[in-house]
Amino acid sequence: xxxxxxxxxxxxxxxxxxxxxxxxxxxxxxxxxxxxxxxxxxxxxxxxxxxxxxxxxxxxxxxxxxxxxxxxxxxxxxxxxxxxxxxxxxxxxxxxxxxxxxxxxxxxxxxxxxxxxxxxxxxxxxxxxxxxxxxxxxxxxxxxxxxxxxxxxxxxxxxxxxxxxxxxxxxxxxxxxxxxxxxxxxxxxxxxxxxxxxxxxxxxxxxxxxxxxxxxxxxxxxxxxxxxxxxxxxxxxxxxxxxxxxxxxxxxxxxxxxxxxxxxxxxx
Amino acid sequence: xxxxxxxxxxxxxxxxxxxxxxxxxxxxxxxxxxxxxxxxxxxxxxxxxxxxxxxxxxxxxxxxxxxxxxxxxxxxxxxxxxxxxxxxxxxxxxxxxxxxxxxxxxxxxxxxxxxxxxxxxxxxxxxxxxxxxxxxxxxxxxxxxxxxxxxxxxxxxxxxxxxxxxxxxxxxxxxxxxxxxxxxxxxxxxxxxxxxxxxxxxxxxxxxxxxxxxxxxxxxxxxxxxxxxxxxxxxxxxxxxxxxxxxxxxxxxxxxxxxxxxxxxxxxxxxxxxxxxxxxxxxxxxxxxxxxxxxxxxxxxxxxxxxxxxxxxxxxxxxxxxxxxxxxxxxxxxxxxxxxxxxxxxxxxxxxxxxxxxxxxx
Ligand SMILES: Nc1ncnc2c1ncn2[C@@H]1O[C@H](COP(=O)(O)OP(=O)(O)O)[C@@H](O)[C@H]1O
Ligand SMILES: [Mg+2]
Numbered sequence: 001x002x003x004x005x006x007x008x009x010x011x012x013x014x015x016x017x018x019x020x021x022x023x024x025x026x027x028x029x030x031x032x033x034x035x036x037x038x039x040x041x042x043x044x045x046x047x048x049x050x051x052x053x054x055x056x057x058x059x060x061x062x063x064x065x066x067x068x069x070x071x072x073x074x075x076x077x078x079x080x081x082x083x084x085x086x087x088x089x090x091x092x093x094x095x096x097x098x099x100x101x102x103x104x105x106x107x108x109x110x111x112x113x114x115x116x117x118x119x120x121x122x123x124x125x126x127x128x129x130x131x132x133x134x135x136x137x138x139x140x141x142x143x144x145x146x147x148x149x150x151x152x153x154x155x156x157x158x159x160x161x162x163x164x165x166x167x168x169x170x171x172x173x174x175x176x177x178x179x180x181x182x183x184x185x186x187x188x189x190x191x192x193x194x195x196x197x198x199x200x201x202x203x204x205x206x207x208x209x210x211x212x213x214x215x216x217x218x219x220x221x222x223x224x225x226x227x228x229x230x231x232x233x234x235x236x237x238x239x240x241x242x243x244x245x246x247x248x249x250x251x252x253x254x255x256x257x258x259x260x261x262x263x264x265x266x267x268x
Numbered sequence: 269x270x271x272x273x274x275x276x277x278x279x280x281x282x283x284x285x286x287x288x289x290x291x292x293x294x295x296x297x298x299x300x301x302x303x304x305x306x307x308x309x310x311x312x313x314x315x316x317x318x319x320x321x322x323x324x325x326x327x328x329x330x331x332x333x334x335x336x337x338x339x340x341x342x343x344x345x346x347x348x349x350x351x352x353x354x355x356x357x358x359x360x361x362x363x364x365x366x367x368x369x370x371x372x373x374x375x376x377x378x379x380x381x382x383x384x385x386x387x388x389x390x391x392x393x394x395x396x397x398x399x400x401x402x403x404x405x406x407x408x409x410x411x412x413x414x415x416x417x418x419x420x421x422x423x424x425x426x427x428x429x430x431x432x433x434x435x436x437x438x439x440x441x442x443x444x445x446x447x448x449x450x451x452x453x454x455x456x457x458x459x460x461x462x463x464x465x466x467x468x469x470x471x472x473x474x475x476x477x478x479x480x481x482x483x484x485x486x487x488x489x490x491x492x493x494x495x496x497x498x499x500x501x502x503x504x505x506x507x508x509x510x511x512x513x514x515x516x517x518x519x520x521x522x523x524x525x526x527x528x529x530x531x532x533x534x535x536x537x538x539x540x541x542x543x544x545x546x547x548x549x550x551x552x553x554x555x556x557x558x559x560x561x562x563x564x565x566x567x568x569x570x571x572x573x574x575x576x577x578x579x580x581x582x583x584x585x586x587x588x589x590x591x592x593x594x595x596x597x598x599x600x601x602x603x604x605x606x607x608x609x610x611x612x613x614x615x616x617x618x619x620x621x622x623x624x625x626x627x628x629x630x
Contacts, residue, residue, distance in 0.1 A: 065532050087536065094533040098551035098628045107547070111538030139628040158535060 010076055011038035011165055013062060013196045014137045022059050022072050030056045030220035036072075037214065037223070039163070041076075041236035044189060044196045047258065049216030049224075050263050055199045056091065058221070059167050062197065063088045071216055078162050084108065087156035089166040095140050101127060102136040108159030126154035146177035150184070155190065163195040171201065181206060183237055190234045203256070207231070207248045208239060215255055218220035218263030225255050290342065297341045306333045323377050327368060334364075359577055379504045384598045392598030393605060396587070400433075408584055408606070410434030414505065436606060439572060439584040442500065443614070446507025447568050454512040454564075455557060458519020459549055475513055481508045491579070503575050510571045511564045515557075516563075522556025555629070558622045565618060569611055584610065 020032040032054035039045045060066035062073055063086050073087045087108060094103045102123045103110075107117035127133045130150040132143075140148055147182055149169055154163055170178045181207065189196065189209075199204050206213045207229055216225040228247055231239055239245055270444045313319040313326060338357060345353040365388045372378045373385035380388070403420075410431040418426035431437055461468040483506050490506045491497035525547065534548035576585025588603030622629075 014456070060532070063536055065536060082536065090529055090533060092527075092529045094527075094529040096533070096548070098554070098626070099547075100628075108537040111543060111547075155537075169496060215497070222466070 005199070011243050012041045012043070012076050013037070013039040014199060015058075015062065015073045016071050018058065018061065019064070019069050020054060020074060021069040022060065031060075033220040035216075035223055036071075039195055039196055039197060043191045044198065044211045045214060046198045046200055046202060046210035046212070047214045048203060048206045048252070049221060050218040050256075050260050051201060052219050053216045053263075054221030055216065056167050056220065059088070059165050059197065059199055062164050068197060073264075075163055082112070084112070084159055084161045086163045086165050087159040087161040089149075089152050089156045089164070089169045089170060091167045091169070093140075095148055095151050095155060100137050100139055101132060101143070104140070104151055105155045105158050106208075107155060126158045127151075128189065130154055146173050146181065149173060149182060153181075153185070156186045157194075161194075163175060163197065166196065166198045168199050168201060170205065172250050175186065178205075179237055185209065185223060186235055197264050203249055203252055204217060204240060207252070208235060209235075211254060213248075215252060215259070217259055218266070224259060226251075227252055242255070277537075277554065285503050295340045295343050298347070299337060302333060302340070305561070306330060306337075320377075323372075326370075327377050328451030349422050369464040373564070381574050382597055384601060388598050389601040392596075393602035395597055395600050404581065406435055408435050408587070410437055435582055435584050435587050436579075436610070438582045439576065440610065442507060442572050442583070443610075445503045445510050446572070447565065449504065450508035450568075451515050451561065451564060454515025455519045457512075459519040459523055459545065459558075461516065463524025463549070472520075475517055479513045479517060483507075483571045484578070487575055487579065498579070503512070503572065503580065506575060507568050507571050510567050514564045514567060515560055519553060519557055520562030522553030525556060526552035551626075554626055558618070558626070561618055562615065565614055566611070569607065569614075573607060 015037040018032060019030065019036045022029040022031055025258075035054075035058060036046070047058070049055055057066060061068050061076070066089070077083075077085060095101075097106070099107065102120055105123035106119040109122060114122075124133055126137060127136055130153070130200060132147060132150060132154075135143055137146065139150070143151075149172075153166075153169060155164075173181065186209065198206075198209060200209075201220050212252055213227040213229060215227070216222065217224045227248060229243055231242065233245060310319065310326060310330070313322055319326065342353060342357075369383075370385045370387060373380045373383065373388075378385075384392075396408045400411060410433050412431075414430060418430050422429070457471075461471060467618070486509075487502070487506050490509070491502045493505075494501045508523055530542075530548055530552055534544050539547055572583070572587035573588070576583035578588040580586040584603055584606050588600055590606070591597070591599035591603060
């Protein structure tokens with residue numbers, strides 16, 4: 001990227017022809033093949049695909065937690081150089097059992113050398129946003145799965161990153177808790193307008209949350225289709241009742257079901 | 269009938285429903301039968317003049333009977349009384365064993381020359397505590413009751429001299445010194461081995477080999493490494509070595525057991541090097557590290573007591589062995605009692621530390 005290019009054109013997240021190969025005892029396993037994706041600033045992009053197609057692998061590569069076999073991924077830094085480029089919300093929560101909820105949420109700030117008082121104030125603010133301020137001094141083993149995932153989400157938000165990377169954050173939750181947190185996510189996102197890359201296996205979730213839905217093929221993961229979701233914002237659970245919502249859902253499902261069937265037949 | 273519902277189900281299996289709610293009655297009846305039967309059996313033996321000949325089998329069977337009685341009594345205890353019941357069992361049983369030992373000694377069922385009764389061991393312990401051995405210039409505790417006097421006369425130097433005559437403090441100093449000197453580098457090496465595969469592959473086999481060596485067997489070599497082979501340094505170092513190896517192996521397992529996702533989260537939120545160690549790796553491995561420390565403490569005690577058996581002029585192990593050599597079993601047992609008490613105290617200390625360092629585990 002040279003500075004000659006206009007800043008508006010440069011995507012916030014740019015992935016160019018990315019591949020990931022895992023060496024295994026019986027040869028090379030291709031987890032992701034020639035995958036490209038641009039996410040513009042302030043966009044909410046959802047990635048959907050059959051399980052094992054390399055979604056988590058791709059997200060970890062964007063986060064810099066996994067090496068890239070081929071291609072390149074870049075996140076464009078913002079004006080504030082002190083801001084972290086990305087923060088991940090992990091599929092398995094990954095909040096530290098040995099820290100209180102407040103210390104968990106303040107963790108990213110602590111690692112950046114922000115003082116105790118300031119970072120705990122920020123943590124309390126965010127815990128309050130998701131209704132957990134009462135539990136600030138609790139340890140994770142004392143709270144439910146839904147509460148843990150809320151903590152995991154606000155840990156990322158409190159870190160105030162350039163882009164937010166979320167890997168099936170609501171995958172392990174029951175249906176009711178899921179809906180509640182989806183609404184919370186929508187509310188917070190409408191206010192912050194962060195750039196988000198969001199992986200999910202739920203089509204409803206992808207259509208409800210995303211500006212764009214990327215469909216991936218079964219292993220090895222490739223780009224299959226892109227759907228632009230032109231549902232009005234601000235959205236809420238009521239959005240799922242719109243006729244347009246059902247149309248998007250049906251269109252994506254048509255593509256995806258063919259892919260899932262193909263993947264299941266291909267499996268030995 | 270609410271209290272006994274659990275055992276009603278257990279008891280009621282395969283029986284007719286009509287019998288089910290009489291479980292409490294059954295327990296009460298069994299309890300009376302067991303106690304009465306046990307006492308009657310002893311009385312019968314005594315009447316026939318055979319009790320003495322069959323004393324040991326009778327005592328053995330009585331203990332089995334006691335388990336059955338305790339079990340039934342336990343079911344009759346209401347939920348509120350559980351705590352008292354459990355404590356009664358936990359402390360009452362050892363007390364009963366000591367009492368049996370005492371009585372068996374008093375009535376000549378035991379050879380009290382080699383198995384002196386608890387009362388004589390207690391007397392021996394008391395004697396050890398208040399005695400000052402003029403010949404070797406040692407005492408068990410270091411005569412703490414003289415501290416005010418000595419302090420007035422010679423100040424801190426006098427107090428230090430007084431305490432340095434203590435067998436107990438000599439052993440405590442060696443154990444704690446060796447423990448800390450071994451545990452800290454052991455944990456650090458374990459972390460490196462857990463994180464770095466190359467170091468792990470290079471050291472794992474070697475450590476496993478040294479781990480199984482009895483440390484007392486390499487004590488002579490350790491002695492030769494020091495200018496004063498009979499001084500304190502080799503004793504502390506051999507304890508440290510045992511603790512070091514154990515903690516390295518243990519910590520490595522603990523670090524490798526940390527879920528990878530915590531390491532990823534730590535990295536993603538900016539932890540590197542020291543902050544990674546401090547905030548992710550050490551707390552993640554802490555439960556396993558403390559399990560290791562507990563075992564290492566036992567090992568440290570075993571090593572120091574055996575070293576003191578063979579090569580020391582001071583220490584609890586030394587007096588234990590010394591009184592065995594001079595055929596004074598009371599005081600030999602007293603030495604063993606001190607070793608056990610020390611083990612319990614140090615374990616409590618470690619548990620206290622664990623609660624301080626791991627507040628997230630309740
Ligand atoms: N460390 C690894 N070694 C070998 N194969 C791996 C490794 N990590 C993931 N894979 C494989 O890569 C594929 C993609 O995994 P993943 O990204 O977790 O899929 P998804 O998140 O889409 O379900 C899977 O088939 C998985 O088995
Ligand atoms: Mg995944």
